[in-house]
Amino acid sequence: MLGDTLWYCMSKVRSDIEVCEVCSWNEFQGIHGLVLVYCALKALFTTRLIHPIIHTFIQAVFLSMSALSVIHSRSALWMHRGQLAHGSFDIQTGGAVKQTIDLEMTPSEPQVAVRACFLGVTFGCGLIITFSETTWTHFGWYMCSLSFFHYSEYLVTAIINPRSLSLDSFLLNHSVEYTLAAVSSWVEFIVEKLTVPELKQLSWLSVLGLFMVLCGEGLRKAAMLTAGSNFNHIVQNEKAQSHVLVTSGVYAYFRHPSYVGWFYWSIGTQVMLCNPLCILAYTIASWRFFRERIEEEELSLIHFFAEDYVEYKKRVPTGLPFISGIRVN
Known part of the structure; x- marks a missing residue:
């Protein structure tokens, strides 16, 4: 119920292209990340009866999206501060003050997304191996440990x-x-x-x-x-x-x-x-x-x-x- 509620709120906010404050956009991205993490955990514990291939795909996709959303949340905040990129603001006068945000991506951002997605998929596959009935369980632990280490190095530095x-x-x-x-x-x-x-x-x-x-x-x-x-x-x-x-x-x-x-x-x-x-x-x-x-x-x-x-x-x-x-x- 909590995840469904957050997802609904996220969808409503996303449909509004005019954001009143820059921090609102970052708060929205933070909620986006929490929702996707919730969905990843939900997929982990509720898709056990689904075909293993679909099970693997769902977890890998949601976990990688969670990683991407967290990074996107942080990058949006830094762009606003002018540390990674710059934003252009169109301030409309009269009535309520609104800001239309146009944030430019830096050349490295697609590469960040690729790496985060790769680590998310690796972590998701590691979870699948860990919770599956297999003699490779310990390698699943290793995959989760290795991918989390490298992803958390970036996230904590951020x-x-x-x-x-x-x-x-x-x-x-x-x-x-x-x-x-x-x-x-x-x-x-x-x-x-x-x-x-x-x-x-x-x-x-x-x-x-x-x-x-x-x-x-x-x-x-x-x-x-x-x-x-x-x-x-x-x-x-x-x-x-x-x-x-x-x-x-x-x-x-x-x-x-x-x-x-x-x-x-x-x-x-x-x-x-x-x-x-x-x-x-x-x-x-x-x-x-x-x-x-x-x-x-x-x-x-x-x-x-x-x-x-x-x-x-x-x-x-x-x-x-x-x-x-x-x-x-």
């Missing part, structure tokens, strides 16, 4: 630091090594699934991996939200005027909580898949990557905050095993 938002915020094209690592994990899982199927039936190990993934994901997103506009996917070499040293929240326990979360998330995905080779490879590769990344980042942080960061460094560990960061004499 919320906390829209000025730095770009296609790279999805982290889908992080590096060649990252892509090779992902493909390697898929190959190992499939090969071992077909040749040594009992290796993939260790439910307790997969549950442990899922726990690591959830904790790692939660810690990373908590770090991003705590840092706010100070967070950036790229190590900054120049201090912005608004850049401050964040030492509260999860940063009171780890100097680099976002890296800690990502580290255990990446290993957790392989534990979830019961991939012995990739568990070892991911652990070594991730440890080396974050050791170098932390040393590079701390050079900038010491340059930005001098003694304040040095004192903070003495009090709080990095959070990663056997990584202490750059040495300060």
